[in-house]
Amino acid sequence: MPTFDIVSKVDAQTFDNAMNNAKKEILNRYDFNTSKSTIDHDKKTNQITIVTEDDMRLKAIQDAIISRMVKQGLDSNSLDFGKEQYASGNMIRKEISVKEGIDKETAKKIVAKIKASGLKVQASMMDDQVRVQSKSIDDLQAVISLCRGEDFGQPLQFINMRN
DSSP: OOEEEEEOOOOHHHHHHHHHHHHHHHHHOGGGTTOOOEEEEETTTTEEEEEESSHHHHHHHHHHHHHHHHHTTOOGGGEEEEEEEEOSTTOEEEEEEEOOSOOHHHHHHHHHHHHHTTOSOEEEEETTEEEEEOSOHHHHHHHHHHHHHSOOSSOOEEEEEEO
């Protein structure tokens, strides 16, 4: 029975390249010449920590990260921007986490959308992915186009297409 999986993953190497390019861009900008801004990327927890002086610089750093992700072919919807926190002195800290995997609520939305479409497929949640199976490959391709046309709040990839 033909199947495929719907997942949400970010390529670690490409994301690391985008982060390094964003750091270089920020360090070379004139308006950050006297700044004490730092950008740290923890690869184990997949979290970015930004510490800077004011909101304008924070916004510029976020824009640099997003633009570098787009240039590397990554979707910026995979970033989860937290709230700003005031660190020591006049510094602002912001933590950005990278969403990996499909959470239960998003998986339920995907399965409900697939079932509401009326296609003859079976969708089931498995850990942090959704598996779709059908007797017809054409129905599976219709599910892929249906999911691509819908916004579920995070980027989706379609992998492991099997006959």
